[in-house]
Amino acid sequence: MTTQGENIAERIKAQAVSLGFAACGIARADAAPRTADRLAQWLSEGCHGDMIWMEERAGQRGAPQALWPEVRSVIMLGMSYAPSRDPLALERACDIGRISSYAQGQDYHDVVKKGLKALARWLVEEAGGELKVFVDTAPVMEKPLAEAAGLGWQGKHSNLVSRDHGSWLFLGAIYTTLELQTDRQGQDRCGSCDACQRACPTNAFPAPYRVDARRCISYLTIEHKGIIPEEFRAAIGNRIYGCDDCLAVCPWNKFASSAAVNKAFLARAELVAPKLADILDLDDAAFRTVFAGSPIKRIGRNRMVRNAAIAAGNSGNGAYREQLERLASDDSDVVRDSALWALQRLSDG
Structure with missing residues (x-):
């Protein structure tokens, strides 16, 4: 060297x-x-x-x-x-849609x-x-x-x-192409801890260090473009974009300092705890306006409203019926399917 x-x-x-x-x-x-x-x-x-x-x-x-x-x-x-906030704090807020901290x-x-x-x-x-x-x-x-x-x-x-x-x-x-002085490889310090494995709502880890994206809420609410399988909908809860559960419970987070956070990633007030009712009302133009400059914008209005409809169905709150009935005839099949499911879940509840 x-x-x-x-x-x-x-x-x-x-x-x-x-x-x-x-x-x-x-x-x-x-x-x-x-x-x-x-x-x-x-x-x-x-x-x-x-x-x-x-x-x-x-x-x-x-x-x-x-x-x-x-x-x-x-x-x-x-x-x-x-x-700066506990990502799990809004887990039981039935009128709020939870957005992953990174977004x-x-x-x-x-x-x-x-x-x-x-x-x-x-x-x-x-x-x-x-x-x-x-x-x-x-x-x-x-x-x-x-x-x-x-x-x-x-x-x-x-x-x-x-x-x-x-x-x-x-x-x-x-x-x-430069030959540079290298650093020592990181060493696994997870030990016997399995907090992240136990925290996953959909059992997306077939084994430690392995994730099956098909069961992961982050994948289902962000990357998956189609209809979300019914077996995962109840577990999604009020998550409308991503899931922080396995990250949030990691004990090593106690050493993370807010002083090191890049200011560009400080949470926008309107994305910390958005009202489900507001998300359900979004059309394409409003979606682009609300999520301008956010990574959320890339999934488009249909996937976000799909996710919000599932969260509304999980809320147990009949106040969403009118919005869901309107979405049940939406142009998007993924929105329609989630709205119909949500209406049925509210009726069963």
Whole structure:
């Protein structure tokens, strides 16, 4: 390893902090060799549901060199979004729709990518080389790479856990042709704890460290475009976008500091505890207005109203009948189906 590589690595980390990142580590491009096999097994079991994009570029996703043969080092970065409120506090609020903590602020894709690009420009000016930046949408396995770079470890809920930031990190990656000083790989510190496994409302973990997306509320309410299977609807409760349960119960969250949170991810007041009645009334234009600048915008009005209708059905509150009856003739089949189910559930209750 060159002296330049060692020196620039420390400067990269200092620059990352100045750009709003809470964590930064570096790994060799081949530092997570088991990723491809694990991904192949997960896909073969169908655990990705209808996230076809996971399998379409699985070959490139399995290793950084498969995506870009010239890469030598991977710089992994994390921005903290540790919530200031207990994500489970509104669990029994029948008139409220719960939105996952990560989606209550600005769209992380935009914020993280802006930071990555700024760091990339600085790195090219300081050390040269070629590079590529990635956040979430590219065929990159961020979590095993983050573990390899020492940012933390993949916990039993399959997400990254940090000793300093708990389960609340957005991840981004910079692939570079530079040979950089690497960090020690993160070590699994879950021990015998199974809090995340027990917390899952839909039993989405067939085993520790493995998640079946087809049973996961985050997948069902965000990624799944179709009708949500009836077996999961009661367990969804009042969650209308995502689920924080397995993350929120992690004991390592007690070390997460609100001082490290990137201000862009501070919760917008209207997204902390939105009224179900307001969500049920949204048309396309109103949906785009309410969720402008939020990652929620990408799922579209139909999926969000679908989710809200299920939450209304779980509320036990007959006051939603009029709205649900109107939605029962909605143009969207997913909305109609959820509204009819909700009406029947309210009647049975």
